[in-house]
Amino acid sequence: VGSYNVAGKPPPPGLDLAPWLGLWDTVWPSVPGSGAGGGFPGIVAVGFQEVVPLNAGNVIVGSATHNLQAWDRAIAAQLNGEEWAAAEYPAQTELPPLTAGLIARGPSNAAMACLGGLEAEVVGLSSQPVQARGRYVQVAARQLVGTYLSVWVSRALLPHVRGVQSCSVATGFGGYLGNKGAVLVRLQVFDSPLVLVNAHLSAGEQEGDELRRNADVAEILRRADFNQAAGPVPALNAPSAALASASLAPGYWGDQRGVTDTGCAIWLGDLNYRLVPTAISDADARKHLRAGRLQPLLEADQLGREMAAGRVFANSPADPDAGAGTRHGGWREGPITFAPTYKFRAGTHTYVGDPLPGSSSKQGLTAVEGEDGSPLSTSSTDILGAGCDDDSKQPGLVGDKPKSRRTPAWCDRVLWYSSRADLHQLAYQRGELTASDHKPVSAAFLLKARQYDRATVMAMLDEARRAVDMQRALARPKVFHFVPPPSSLEVDDDGPALPSWLRAVVGEGVVPPGGSVALELEVCVRGGLGGALALQAPAPGAAVSCLDCIAILRVEDGGDLFLSVTGK
Structure with a gap:
């Protein structure tokens, strides 16, 4: 200077x-x-x-x-x-x-x-x-x-x-x-x-x-x-x-x-x-x-x-x-x-x-x-x-x-x-x-x-963003409910979220921040095998009728959870 x-x-x-x-x-x-x-x-x-x-x-x-x-x-x-x-x-x-x-x-x-x-x-x-x-x-x-x-x-x-x-x-x-x-x-x-x-x-x-x-x-x-x-x-x-x-x-x-x-x-x-x-x-x-x-x-x-x-x-x-x-x-x-x-x-x-x-x-x-x-x-x-x-x-x-x-x-x-x-x-x-x-x-x-090492700085920033997103997610209440399975015809399906033989005792609600909620499902099978047949007919060509479904539990801002329910 x-x-x-x-x-x-x-x-x-x-x-x-x-x-x-x-x-x-x-x-x-x-x-x-x-x-x-x-x-x-x-x-x-x-x-x-x-x-x-x-x-x-x-x-x-x-x-x-x-x-x-x-x-x-x-x-x-x-x-x-x-x-x-x-x-x-x-x-x-x-x-x-x-x-x-x-x-x-x-x-x-x-x-x-x-x-x-x-x-x-x-x-x-x-x-x-x-x-x-x-x-x-x-x-x-x-x-x-x-x-x-x-x-x-x-x-x-x-x-x-x-x-x-x-x-x-x-x-x-x-x-x-x-x-x-x-x-x-x-x-x-x-x-x-x-x-x-x-x-x-x-x-x-x-x-x-x-x-x-x-x-x-x-x-x-x-x-x-x-x-x-x-x-x-x-x-x-x-x-x-x-x-x-x-x-x-x-x-x-x-x-x-x-x-x-x-x-x-x-x-x-x-x-x-x-x-x-x-x-x-x-x-x-x-x-x-x-x-x-x-x-x-x-x-x-x-x-x-x-x-x-x-x-x-x-x-x-x-x-x-x-x-x-x-x-x-x-x-x-x-x-x-x-x-x-x-x-x-x-x-x-x-x-x-x-x-x-x-x-x-x-x-x-x-x-x-x-x-x-x-x-x-x-x-x-x-x-x-x-x-x-x-x-x-x-x-x-x-x-x-x-x-x-x-x-x-x-x-x-x-x-x-x-x-x-x-x-x-x-x-x-x-x-x-x-x-x-x-x-x-x-x-x-x-x-x-x-x-600064630009690659290291960007990696640290990405990790920090993910941590912030997770903290924000944990700080928000979660709304959950069951939704109908997607239709094979790729059209909106307004049908029931669960089959008639499956009932959700607790199927929707709000999870408080940092808390949890226990789900309870009931499978409705009465009268033995005949009763089950009355609810769901056997699949074509099947020798035995079976109960089988995948229930979709949707958590808003958190993705879907898939629950498989099967009975023979």
Whole structure:
């Protein structure tokens, strides 16, 4: 998984995402049999924040989408190669904006028309080489104004993925606008569930601002509801992605609705937690960073402190078998071994407030800059300035110039939740990209997916159904009575149920649940053999008359019982 706040910008031409999303080739451990072959991950989930500018038009009227396509194309080039990306994303086409900035379109008609061909491709019946089709396929995408989550699955793993759903929770202005909030995707890998959350929480580095972020987390956990959001699959930017997503099986989620209901979740994003200002000064933080000392900064990290105090990410029981890393309330974060991810001069590796390399002046400490490090300009849309992460810009104060100096902090994070210890973190890294004032982060996980033995499960279900049917049958009263034997002419016989020489003392009634009833029959033979002859003549050719019949006792909802009565 990866997270990147891109400050409302598309990727620069020729941007290489390998330092962020390609670390499994060089840095991260490979896991044989992980689903993609060659040590590649089976699932790649990429979250963006501020993927479009957080202005009034995008927040209130509807969100632009051209940056989404540009970043999807960059991901595709990293995963499948430039040639494949160029074929799938031939031109930048702006999709119409949507109210409240939510993507909620269904697959296009063209995509649905091609679905039959894709199904053959997914199950391995296509003659087209796998490499030509690309190693990865996008199966889900969800946008909430500037927050965007794009999920890709390897073609080798694709037949075993089902139940893809998405939803979003807005926590921005008034608690319901989408300048802040989260987008969520869940899917089933074999028979194991996985929830992915990409969040952008409230900004601010003043003491007490962390409480607003805590409240954002609580709202996302409380209001995220996949069942309520079930509906059309969101539109995907690449035609092949729309086809692949539409072809996946629906899966079964039962009553699992929220983030932690499934027991397995990854939470990534610009969580905006800073350093506690009373715990470490800006000057001391920079001094420790120049000396390569991270521990003094980590001790002042707001998120670590809030989790330790149980004020955030503490809604579920802790997993006693969890591995290393910060672990509170079932949520945990791996050890942070990289420098803070915010705030940089865009295009450099220099924190805002530090002098640029080769510069002897201190102008970097006082220059007035915008989000991208360029001179600040204001417009009528700046009234919503608090939607971005420039903390000192207050809503409603048009023309306020933000202070450019920010104490370096780990705003960009990855946490995970695993109630059954099925999810294990393999690596946690900062990507050295310079397209934004943030550095991206990425993490590698191993999901120990479960797969049920379908034949055994079906046999157990059949046995359970039979047991239930038997219990239900025993719990019902049984009505019984004698019925006439079937006619040899295959017509309804309304004759007597018993011959005249056979009488049922108890021949009909109700058996109570779990009870029994004794039947009593009388054979009417009086006067010896002559008497019997008077009741029933001997069969043709028979030397001796005999009494012989089969009485049919019918038990409603229980079948027929056959009683043979014979006398000579």
